[in-house]
Amino acid sequence: MTSSVQPAELLGPVEIRALAEKLDVTPTKKLGQNFLHDPNTVRRIIAAAELDPSDHVVEVGPGLGSLTLGLLDTVEKVTAVEIDRRLAAELPATVAWRAPDYADRLTVLQKDALRVTPEDIEEPTALVANLPYNVSVPVLLNLLATFPSIRRVLVMVQAEVADRLAAESGSKIYGVPSVKAAFYGDVRRAGAIGRHVFWPAPNIESGLVRIDCFEPGTEPWPITDETRAAVWPVIDAAFAQRRKTLRAALSGHYGSAPAAEEALRGAGIDPQLRGEKLTVHDFVRLAGIAS
Template identity: 60%
Template sequence: MAEQTSGYLGAAQIREIAAGLGMRPTKHWGQNFVVDANTVKRIVRIAGVGPGDSVVEVGPGLGSLTLALLPEVGHVTAVEVDPTLAQALPGTVQRLAPDYADRLTLVHADAMQVHELPDPQPTALVANLPYNVSVPVVLTFLESFPTLERVLVMVQLEVAERLAATPGSKAYGVPSVKAAWYAAVRLAGTVPRSVFWPVPNVDSGLVALERRDPPRTDATRRDTFTCIDAAFAQRRKTLRAALAGWAGSAARAEECLRVAGVDPRTRGEQLGIEQFAAIASARAALPD
């Protein structure tokens, strides 16, 4: 194994570790490993995490980002689904960053099935997320772990743009609205495909989310999200038509919209999360 002096993994070391494990990245788990030290430094810097933070990292892979996080934060809980990588990561950290090995907890699990984590509870989610599960992971973790204050994730650029999109923009859709229930969202940067091994077919983006209180509403989050799904399932239709099935009829949908102060001729892509919450609240007040 090449001598580790910088605290960061380079491309040659990452390939050596992978070869030693007899593994190659798989499409099944959406594995694309970061091989550029400057990229992981940038992620940690933009995440704004420090000694008071307990970070959950989803998909640590061979440990590039994990090794960058450990010296900067109080604790890292790494959630890894690949059994080979999950078994190898603690040893990699012990070998390359022994002074920080006690800050790492490894959870071998599918992140989509994780609704509890060992203490300390996470204050930040920082991760290079597999493209195929990026949005569900972000939304699930924000819902399951109210201690999360901040999120900084690297995802496919198109997904990053959708998460950070604002009402009326071309990229605006269900992920944009649902993420806004939990947090203020912004596109924090772009990442070229060349920093990954293997090189993906798309560029990536960094998305930053800052937790905030959900909208005031008499409806539940689930009811509000059901309303959002209905509105965007037929996004070319007016909300009066798109929400007819959800509300029980077009007339009831129109009543909900008028109570919420929304023109029934509006389309879902024009509304923000507060307006969807108001529509769901109006529906909750209607007699069945």
């Protein structure tokens, strides 16, 4: 990088308010919009992601562009997925204003992140986003399933959701999101974010979650649609009624309690355990997938 290239100018509270006023945008709870206006928090998120300059980052819900600008300053390519037409249309202009030397690094996709297909984005290697809190887990799992090329995830979500995603087996908050996230790699909490860095300030605390996906060739099981189709229903059934033993909870899935017990014993799992005691390895084995 030459000295003539100017770094991106990150957005602060004044710029965020001015952009919102220009677009006549009022943040809505329906779309989970809380606009990040603190440059230091943007830097924290990007540092926690430990991105490589060659990464192709997919960002969901860029909003007014706070995190987008920091990402464009860091990696070669960013695809921003924004459902709001006004915000999607304005983002390139914001980048031209605040990071003109990096404008060619940005692609904007105006679409619902739950409906993104492999044809929409060419092999992203990282997901870094302040996810809309009302759909954070479905969006995260959808993108991991849609883009097996993703190797690193760093997302900001509601603090309680962050705790659940990173929970380990045996914990009271361990559940479906915990197991399904761990299916893809190592999941951990990567920090806490206060309310004051957003406009409007949400009523909840936020947390960072990092996922280091299994490296190609080292996956403990096949990361495929077929494997998910076999494992996901077992996970869902095991946690549908948390107080029940696995023998009872999985009776519907296997057709009867005796059949569930037979499957559990065949996988080396005590039928009297409850779902929260099983690791993702246990669920994969129970689904009949060799690991």
